[in-house]
Amino acid sequence: MSKTVNITSASQFDGLLKSSKLVVVDFYADWCGPCKQIAPIFEKLSGAISRENVVTFAKVNTENQKDIAQAYNVQGLPTFIVFRDGKVADRVTGANPLKLQAIVKKLSEQVSSLQNSGGESSGGDGAVWRGAALPRGYTDITQHIEVNRTELLNVDNQTGGVRVLFESSKPSALSKSTTTKKDWVESDTDEQLMLFLPFQAMLKLHTIQLTSLPPTDDDDDEAPTRPRTIKLFINKTHNLDFDEAEDMAATQQIELSGKDWNAEGTASIPLRYVKFQNINSLVLFVVDGESDSEKTRLDRIRLIGEAGEKREMGKLEKIGDEAGE
Structure with a gap:
């Protein structure tokens, strides 16, 4: 059974960003050929890495959720955006499975390390420290x-x-x-x-x-x-x-x-x-x-x-x- 969350509203999406430490989102469209080609890889990653309230995979249909796509400056399909603590941490535009896998692996390892050490996302040795929030969409x-x-x-x-x-x-x-x-x-x-x-x-x-x-x-x-x-x-x-x-x-x-x-x-x-x-x-x-x-x-x-x-x-x-x- 797929662990991927299908986003049906902006409020659902905002809630997911608040409830899960790491969210990996596939922005796609039904008519997009490359989206269909990489979809099985996204689902495989979702099944292997998803952890409740820690790492969540989600899909956003850009035709049905245009406001969300516009808010995060999605201009090409597919676009994969990784959110950490509700903020954009990385993005991949295009059907690039190797880059997507590498980014997801790196960030999920960081989250696991923080959980095991009891640290916070903005502190602790080895964690990615941010002195200020990222501008939305970048x-x-x-x-x-x-x-x-x-x-x-x-x-x-x-x-x-x-x-x-x-x-x-x-x-x-x-x-x-x-x-x-x-x-x-x-x-x-x-x-x-x-x-x-x-x-x-x-x-x-x-x-x-x-x-x-x-x-x-x-x-x-x-x-x-x-x-x-x-x-x-x-x-x-x-x-x-x-x-x-x-x-x-x-x-x-x-x-x-x-x-x-x-x-x-x-x-x-x-x-x-x-x-x-x-x-x-x-x-x-x-x-x-x-x-x-x-x-x-x-x-x-x-x-x-x-x-x-x-x-x-x-x-x-x-x-x-x-x-x-």
């Missing part, structure tokens, strides 16, 4: 950063390297861990940082989430501070130098203030989405910090949006900078 695409080719300029070598920025664990500044590992980065000679992020796929970038957790000792003039002014540049084949970035018109410039940072030390930065379509790299330039400190600090970076086809590793296609550059 997923965390940080994994598409080509980490081996990232470059961070003006970093203090006594703090963590660039890789710590993309770790999925909770920052040590928020946990009770006694580790001496510095899992953050600070600027070195002044408050500026320059980060080059090449991608493994063409991305549509909707939001950047930055976590910064400097110490709160008001008496320490040398303590690092959070970023204030940030400039973003897209589709560069290499990192910029500081003078170049100072003079160049940014794809978007952001001014952060105290109200932008939540209790987890995270700022969610919405982007001018139309300008961040089909991008293969991002340069993030921290221009200055929110105080007079000569150091700025970053603990984590998350990229939120949609990912396209994966490209060959190590190759950046120049698809054109924004007009006027």
